Amino acid sequence: MDSWLLSRVYEDELSGDSVRLVVLEPGNKDDPLHCTLKTTSLAAAADKYEAISYAWGDQNNLVDIQCNNVTLGVTANLASALGQLRYRDKPRQLWADAICINQQDVEERNQQVQKMGHVYEGAKSVLVCLGQDTTNVAEDCFELICQTNNYLGKLLRRYGHWGNLPFLGNSTIIENDPARWEKLRMLSTLPWFRRLWVVQETGMAKRCILHWGESKMPYAEYVELQLWLAMRPDIRSRSGPVNDVASAECFEYVQCRFRNIQTWRRSKPLAAYRANAIRNIPTAFVNVLAAGRRLKATDPRDYVYGFLGNPLAISDYGQMIITPDYNKSWQDVYFQTACTLLGQPREAPYVLSHTHHISGDEIHASNDLPSWVPRWGQDSSPAPLGNPQFWFSAGGPQSTLQIEVNASKSLSVRALIFDEASWVSQPMLDYNLSLDRTEWDTTFSSNKVPFIDVLYEEVSDNWPYSEKKLLNQFPSVLAVGFAPWQLSDPSEMTRTREYYEDYLDIVRRAAALDSGLPNPNDHYEGLDYAFHLKHAHNRRLFRTSSGKLGLGPLATQHGDVCCLFAGVSVPFILRPARQGGYYLVGECYIDGFMKWELLSLPCGRSDDWELLTIW
Secondary structure, eight states: OOHHHHHHHSOSOOOTTEEEEEEEOOOOTTSOOEEEEEEEEHHHHTTSOEEEEEOOOOTTSEEEEEETTEEEEEEHHHHHHHHHHOOSSSOEEEEOHHHHSOTTOHHHHHHHHTTHHHHHHHSSEEEEEOOOOTTSOHHHHHHHHHHHHHHHHHHHHHHSSGGGSOOOTTOSSSOOOHHHHHHHHHHHTSGGGGBTTHHHHHHTOSSEEEEETTEEEEHHHHHHHHHHHHHOHHHHHHHOSOOOHHHHHHHHHTGGGOOOSSOSTTSSHHHHHHHHHHTTSOOOHHHHHHHGGGSBOSSTTHHHHTTTTSGGGBOTTSSBSOOOOTTSOHHHHHHHHHHHHHTSTTTGGGGGGGOBOSOHHHHHOOTTOOTTSOOTTOTTOOOOSOOTTSOOOTTOOGGGOOEEEOTTSOEEEEEEEEEEEEEEOOOBOGGGGOSOGGGSOHHHHTTTOOHHHHHHHHHHHTOOSOHHHHHHHHHHHHTTTSSTTTTTSHHHHHHHHHHHHHHHHHHHHHHTSSSSOOOOTTOHHHHHHHHGGGGGTTBEEEEETTSOEEEEOTTOOTTOEEEEETTOSSOEEEEEOTTSSEEEEEEOEETTOSSSGGGGSGGGSGGGOEEEEEO
């Protein structure tokens, strides 16, 4: 569209807290779409409009609508949403990003992106438009979700805690018809559920309604069921592989941190329980960014900008950590974000834990990015070990942190190299650690042999020390996220091994089934152990030269060195660089070295620490 026509659509410049609203004119189903734009302040518009959340779709597939009496091309998905929401007999006041923001004005985009959270918070409701229900499954799918939540909600109220519910893998109440659960899979794989911006759009909403064809359902119902599926493998075994991990994780790590008082987040019992449990748990903005990695963004810069409405995006000094600037490349945005976060006391100890390289080629293929800068769009990154919630303090007090960014974009870090990797295992991919063999790689599922047994045999074959030492280290290293505040207690090491054995009992019996989960026979600790294996997902085990077992990045290889950074809670894997210095491969867990232990050994003396360059 030429600039003159564009100026007729966007007659008023936006400033301060002003926004544009779409006034959608009434019409019948097949009538052309007509709308006008209205400029107002957010304060004046509060609760007088509804905000649309949708997947943009193919930006080359445009449909013409009339906006301010000018023909404006919008994506087919947005045109479909407007047609779906249009009233027949009266105008409807809406907010839709692609129309209300002049997408060709970079400065306006920069300004409006900072207000997006307030736009969705101020809306009377958020209307999620999922598209047409072309196979007529939406009504039954929504009914299945609500029925299941209703039953589980009653059990939760009776037993008081989600972990206290009886085994439900054989329940006759929970639907066991794969054809019905397939409808949930169809729902959860719709493009909208992978769109990054929806985390903020739905999280800030007072009310949020899913629209799929002619059917409607509160978004809270969907999130509630996904939380159940994420936390209870016995329930997941009935549904099959339909769980939407991203929605559950983003609810807990991102949406529960929003401070909007009017919210749908406490309208369902499990969601309310999780929201209350998480509210006072310490976290950082880097954890918010990490939760978005499973999602999709057309613009890689939005892996940062899409979360700036979160209160954790406000720095220790009361300013927004990052200011949106679509004039910058995504590489510049990621680099500047990392630099800024390293300058924030709340964030700095955890930033480098979000770098996790998958292969050696990736470490060297810089894309103008140093190895130490987190790639926020990388969806295979595991749950970080460096986390404010954990007791880990391998590098000593945070007050000793010493990291500087150099003009060459390298880091200077006060560090201690203390060991090296002498052997690495095969990758531990998330689906192979599932309790349900239908999710395993065919290599393991067809032979009915659990991956965990194959992994143990591989480690044992390459373990030159006693079997007793391996039996102590293997369960605790794998379950680094399992009661991490307790693993330093020797008595708890025995309990962890017992939980691991309960997990083995369940997974071995599961291997013999065609599908589903066996009854745990009161070995519920095994289910708990399985839940906490998430920190082992998408990593490798490795053995150090000194005989320690560790958990490291997928790119870990023989000859990589193990290192502590002063003031950082977890160790790291580094790779020597030809030009001197090192590349950062990623964080690691090494049994027995996670709580200052090294600092009390001769090798941990202050004169053994040095200033390393990380490229």
